[in-house]
Amino acid sequence: MEVYLVYDIGGMSVKYSVMDEHANILESSSCPTPNQCKGDIFKLIIDTTEKYKSKWNLSGVALSVPGAVEVESGYVHYAGQVTDFIGKSIKEELAAINLPIEVENDANCATLAEKWKGNGQECNSFICITIGTGIGGGIFLDGKLRRGKKGMAGEVGLMILDSTQSLETLNETSTFSRLGSTWNLLNRIYLNTGEKLTGEELFARYNRKDKTIAVEIETFFDSLAIGTANLIHTLAPEKVLFGGGISEQTGFAKNIIGRLDRIRPEILNITEIDVCKFRNLAGQIGALYHFHSVSKSNVK
Incomplete structure (x- = not known):
């Protein structure tokens, strides 16, 4: 052995x-x-x-x-x-x-894990989006993991989702990671309420319809859906798999699917939305x- x-x-x-x-x-x-x-x-x-x-x-x-x-x-x-x-x-x-x-x-590793033993085993093309302190991405396209020049392929957390700020500040204010990562979500809640919550505490309150945190979580899911729609339209994968602790929350994938349906229903005819097998x-x-x-x- x-x-x-x-x-x-x-x-x-x-x-x-x-x-x-x-x-x-x-x-x-x-x-x-x-x-x-x-x-x-x-x-x-x-x-x-x-x-x-x-x-x-x-x-x-x-x-x-x-x-x-x-x-x-x-x-x-x-x-x-x-x-x-x-x-x-x-x-x-x-x-x-x-x-x-x-x-x-790390996101490439999550992708390889899903291809080896997880929910990407049957896919020829799929994307992993990992959500934590930032957002990472792994792109498995046409049977191969794509790394790109300098290994930068899949750095989807740097994707810009909002153009209302000045160009010089976009990387600090408007990236996929800034708008859609767990750490930034919890930090925004803290700045707004003064409460330091865990992800589990936050979503327990969201599920109880707590209005003090609802707007931030709705915006968080909107950002995840917008970034996901951009990736699907760019790469047309068979699946998008979400990883990270927050993806274990009940109804996580359903929240993304519902928003994609509102953005453009045809997206869901292209790509299946699921969570990673491995956490x-x-x-x-x-x-x-x-x-x-x-x-x-x-x-x-």
Whole structure:
């Protein structure tokens, strides 16, 4: 049995598991993501890997990271919350591990997980939209994961949804991530009400018809539907799959479908709207699948 250490690195936490080649978890844990600017994220990964090397005969390390990655070199051109990755080759920074290392964008990993074992298995073309601190996207089109130049394909969170602000401020005010991510939704609620709520608390109140938060949530779903409509009209996928904790809320997909029907009913004849099969494990499962894919291509 081959064993791998697999990381899912996010803006708030680092999740990691020892997995066999089939993505069965043998051991797992997590910790807060280190503060940025000092490169502590690399020390965390190296120290954690060394600890697990002493317990397991690891065949390699696979990482899911929040950024636009050149997968061959591990170089990160753009990153969200984990800014220490920007302008660095993750593979070079982690060379002291002395194991095979493969790195992939987190939303691409979620997409690969759905293609390997999830709700995208039967699809030749589908999109994953992951919702969390920002919005990520993975594009599986015509049988292939699309990465684009500098790994920037699928960075749908940077898509502009509103043109009423000045051009210079659009990236700070009007992107898909700003208008449709969970973190930004909770932050707007806090700024409006002074209440710090979890996603679960927020939607429990929404389902109780709480008017103090209803407008923000309605706007949030509107933004998700508009961004989704743009992607469907651009790529015409068989499915759009939503991931992230918020997609587990009852009626989540129904809220998107209803709005798409209002935007243009024909959209729903093109694309099926669903949620991802995998939640917190999507990044890790997809990172392992990417590791396997690279290993197979190197053998060929």
